[in-house]
Each structure stands twice: as C-alpha cells, then as structure tokens.
Amino acid sequence: MIELILIMETRSSNQSDYMYIKSTIDYYYQPRTFGITKIFATSKSQLTKQDNKIKNACKKTSRTPVIVVIADYDYDEKLNEEIKIYCKNNSINLIWMNSDIEDVYLGEKTKRKEKGKRAITFQISKDKLLPNLKNLSEIDPLKKNKCSNILIILDKYLKRKKN
Numbered sequence: 001m002i003e004l005i006l007i008m009e010t011r012s013s014n015q016s017d018y019m020y021i022k023s024t025i026d027y028y029y030q031p032r033t034f035g036i037t038k039i040f041a042t043s044k045s046q047l048t049k050q051d052n053k054i055k056n057a058c059k060k061t062s063r064t065p066v067i068v069v070i071a072d073y074d075y076d077e078k079l080n081e082e083i084k085i086y087c088k089n090n091s092i093n094l095i096w097m098n099s100d101i102e103d104v105y106l107g108e109k110t111k112r113k114e115k116g117k118r119a120i121t122f123q124i125s126k127d128k129l130l131p132n133l134k135n136l137s138e139i140d141p142l143k144k145n146k147c148s149n150i151l152i153i154l155d156k157y158l159k160r161k162k163n
Contacts, residue, residue: 002157003035003063007050007092008070012040016119017070020105023126024136024150029158035063044079047071048086066157068093070150072100073142095150096141104135104148 010017018038025036037057041047047069058065071083073096087094097103102110102118110118122129135147 001034001063002066003037003057003061004157005037005039005054005057005065005067006070007039007041007047007054007068009041009044009047009072011042012038014116015040016115017101019119019123020101021070021150023123023130025154025158027126027130028151028160029154030161034158035061037061044071044074044076044083047083066093067091068095068153070095070097070101072096073098074100093153093156095148095153097148097150098138098141098145103146105129105133107146 006018006021008017008021015038022036025032037060039050039053039057041050054067067090069083069087069092071080071094073080084094086092100109102108102115105122106118135144136149137151138144138147138149139152141147141149
C-alpha cells in the first residue's frame with residue numbers, strides 16, 4: 001500500500017486545491033487502498049521548502065510514500081523551472097495545473113476570496129462535471145491552457161475504477 005503525500009499551493013484553512021484533487025481521486029480511482037497526507041504551502045515559492053514536513057510525513061507512515069507536488073504553471077518561468085528541478089532532483093512527482101487549478105477544473109480564473117466556495121460547489125457536482133473534463137491527461141500540460149497531467153501521474157500509483 002502507498003501513502004500519497006500531496007504538497008499543494010493553498011492555505012490549510014481553505015484547502016480549495018485539495019477539494020479538486022480529492023474529487024478527481026474519488027471519481028476516477030478505486031476506493032482507497034492508500035492513504036493521503038496533505039502538506040500545504042502558503043505560496044508557490046514555498047513548494048520547494050517543505051523538506052522537513054515531507055520527512056515527517058514519511059516517518060509517520062508504514063506505507064510506501066509517493067510524494068507529489070501540485071503546482072500552477074503561470075507566468076513566473078524562473079520559479080516554474082526551480083520547481084521542475086527540485087522535483088527531478090528529489091524523485092518527486094510533479095502535477096502541473098495550467099494555468100491554475102480553477103482554470104483547469106472550472107475553465108476560468110477565480111478570485112481568491114471565491115476559491116473555497118467554488119471548490120465546494122465543484123466537489124458537490126463532481127459526478128456531473130468530471131466526465132466532461134478531457135483535459136486531465138495532457139502529456140505536456142505546459143503547451144496548452146486549461147489542462148493538467150494529473151491522471152497521468154496518479155495512474156502510475158492508483159487503480160482506475162471500471163466504468
């Protein structure tokens with residue numbers, strides 16, 4: 001069994017990014033035969049500074065840890081490159097959301113103060129909304145807007161539901 005250690009660019013008080021990720025996992029993958037540990041980074045620049053939290057999460061589980069960083073791909077090319085290098089050098093899986101998670105799942109930008117409310121609405125409606133999203137399996141999500149490689153990464157470790 002594995003423990004997914006998800007490092008997300010969202011505040012722990014909001015958890016909006018996690019709501020989209022959890023909805024995706026619940027919709028596409030078999031009931032949990034794995035655990036999930038959430039690590040919240042308050043900003044994109046903090047994604048590569050979570051080593052102590054990652055080590056603690058790995059120590060706390062008896063399962064095989066699979067570490068995944070979920071990052072928005074936006075205009076800051078230098079920071080995007082730093083995240084890519086950090087993940088590669090540390091054998092960490094990298095899920096890109098181009099240009100951000102709301103853009104991928106809702107098809108539009110969302111104001112910061114509305115993110116939590118919009119994520120809850122999505123989570124409630126996921127069974128209607130997720131089947132229509134064809135943009136979650138992009139091999140190179142950096143070349144196309146409103147897409148992600150989330151299913152490609154999760155397929156490596158989780159078993160899909162038979163639909």
